[in-house]
Amino acid sequence: MEIRTPADRAIWAANRARMEAGNEKHTPDRKHHSRHWGMFKFCLVAFRVFLGLTGLYKRGVRNALDLDLKQVELEFDNLPPEFDGYRILQISDPHLDALDDLGPSIANLVKHSRPNLCVLTGDYRYRLHGSFDKVRGAFATVFAAINAPDGILAILGNHDSVQMVPMFEELGAHILANQTISLSRNQSTIHITGVDDAYYYFTDDAASALTRAPEGFRIALVHSPELAHQASRAKIDLYLTGHTHGGQVCLPGGYPIVTHSRTHKRFASGHWTLGEMKGYTSRGAGVSGLPVRFNCRGEVTVFTLRASQPRALSDQMASI
Numbered sequence: 001m002e003i004r005t006p007a008d009r010a011i012w013a014a015n016r017a018r019m020e021a022g023n024e025k026h027t028p029d030r031k032h033h034s035r036h037w038g039m040f041k042f043c044l045v046a047f048r049v050f051l052g053l054t055g056l057y058k059r060g061v062r063n064a065l066d067l068d069l070k071q072v073e074l075e076f077d078n079l080p081p082e083f084d085g086y087r088i089l090q091i092s093d094p095h096l097d098a099l100d101d102l103g104p105s106i107a108n109l110v111k112h113s114r115p116n117l118c119v120l121t122g123d124y125r126y127r128l129h130g131s132f133d134k135v136r137g138a139f140a141t142v143f144a145a146i147n148a149p150d151g152i153l154a155i156l157g158n159h160d161s162v163q164m165v166p167m168f169e170e171l172g173a174h175i176l177a178n179q180t181i182s183l184s185r186n187q188s189t190i191h192i193t194g195v196d197d198a199y200y201y202f203t204d205d206a207a208s209a210l211t212r213a214p215e216g217f218r219i220a221l222v223h224s225p226e227l228a229h230q231a232s233r234a235k236i237d238l239y240l241t242g243h244t245h246g247g248q249v250c251l252p253g254g255y256p257i258v259t260h261s262r263t264h265k266r267f268a269s270g271h272w273t274l275g276e277m278k279g280y281t282s283r284g285a286g287v288s289g290l291p292v293r294f295n296c297r298g299e300v301t302v303f304t305l306r307a308s309q310p311r312a313l314s315d316q317m318a319s320i
């Protein structure tokens with residue numbers, strides 16, 4: 001693992017705690033925005049009343065608990081052959097205290113997923129502040145169902161607090177706070193960089209974590225798509241993210257209305273590319289705002305990494 005001293009970690013934690021207390025958005029554009037939720041909260045209340053009056057609320061909750069175990073295969077020219085077939089389970093945005101049945105639903109879904117590694121890409125709590133006791137209990141259920149030999153790595157999202165770090169360590173997950181962990185098989189290594197949330201809590205340390213990653217095959221875990229361009233310039237090979245919930249409540253056909261993202265809608269869900277970098281935005285396992293989904297199924301994702309096969313000499317000659 002990249003050498004980050006206890007002092008580095010303490011500085012990061014103190015800085016994160018100060019930003020959480022300040023109730024501001026610290027964004028990559030370097031502006032400090034106040035959080036204005038008045039109109040959005042009004043819309044949520046109005047939508048909740050509408051769902052109640054039309055009888056759609058219960059259907060929305062049922063939809064939210066109907067998760068998809070999505071299988072995604074991604075091929076890379078520079079993946080070491082020793083990692084061909086490597087499986088990464090991604091759980092993003094579970095907001096585990098939103099619905100009591102969500103933890104058991106996720107556990108049931110992942111128990112046969114056979115990952116080598118599990119990554120959690122943020123947003124574990126429903127609200128932006130307050131208790132996370134229910135999150136702890138639900139994660140204990142989920143983690144008991146995950147059998148990942150290379151462990152569980154996690155980053156914090158904008159709904160999370162630095163105060164959750166001891167909880168994750170006690171449960172057996174490792175929080176990556178702007179640092180890189182390297183995984184080896186035989187003589188080959190891949191590097192996984194976990195970046196702190198850039199939607200509310202951006203710092204220069206988060207951006208430089210991407211450039212500090214060692215040479216080789218690099219994966220970045222970032223809560224939101226906000227840092228995709230910086231990651232592409234830093235020659236990250238795979239960017240795993242969430243935050244958008246895919247819209248959560250979408251128009252028929254899955255077109256998102258609100259993604260809470262400052263990036264282009266093409267990053268709202270699923271697989272995308274930016275330059276040489278491949279990216280994937282999870283629709284998330286959970287819900288925020290209201291505990292409902294429409295036209296946007298929640299997901300837990302299993303990635304299978306594939307190393308491109310060398311082209312046969314005859315193919316290479318034909319393309320000259």
Ligand SMILES: [Fe+2]
Nearest residue numbers: 093123243288
């Ligand atoms: Fe979220």
